[in-house]
Amino acid sequence: QVQLVQSGAEVKKPGASVKVSCKASGYTFSSYDINWVRQATGQGLEWMGWMNTNSGNTGYAQKFQGRVTMTRDTPITTAYMELSSLRSEDTAVYYCARRNDAFDMWGQGTMVTVSS
Amino acid sequence: DIVMTQSPDSLAVSLGERATINCKSSQSVLYSYDNKNYFAWYQQKPGQPPKLLIYWASTRESGVPDRFSGSGSGTDFTLTISSLQAEDVAVYYCQQHYSTPYTFGQGTKVEIK
Helix, strand or coil: EEEECCCCCCEECCCCCCCEEEEECCCHHHHHHEEEEEECCCCCCCCEEEEECCCCCCCCHHCCCCCEEEEEEEHCCEEEEEECCCCHHHHHEEEEEEECCCCCEECCCCCEEHHH | CEEEEEEEEEEEEECCEEEEEEEECCCEECCCCCCCEEEEEEEEECCCCCCCECCCCEECCCCCCCEEEEECCCCCEEEECCCHHHHHHEEEEECCCCCCCCCCCCCCCEEEE
């Protein structure tokens, strides 16, 4: 079945980087963009950026420009989101989502905790 | 950036009654090329990722019960739950994917009265 499976929870120190993976299955990976959305505990949804899985082209929210990098490994149908220079405010659940007519398929989420 | 504003922030509705959530975008999300509103509604239950309910403002996603309906165009949109069920308790978000950044509303929490 169509699904996105993300990597497990991470705990990082301030200033470090984290790389979250999102493995797609059940559909043609390079036919749909992958977007990344995060959600701090008890808060709303915040869009971070998108990646065209065919070309590798990306677009990032201005808030994350210079700190976020989205990549993919097409042979293993996996997308990645790397966030650097982590601070406590980056503590959140990070989701990948496939964009079809809207965001029709979401990963289960990856909890990233930034703490000294 | 397009700002999405939902109202109300929360509402409590009796089982079987109607629930209505509104969402207003700061600019039109209707793309004249294809006459589609690049607008969606999502439902999120605790501990789960968001689930797509409605896309193109009024098209129900496969498997979504028909008590959920979406309406509106341009800048004003509505999600209606015609007869609230216990399993509909959740936070509902609107989203525009007309232009980046693809912004979400702040969410509306729906509870049982």
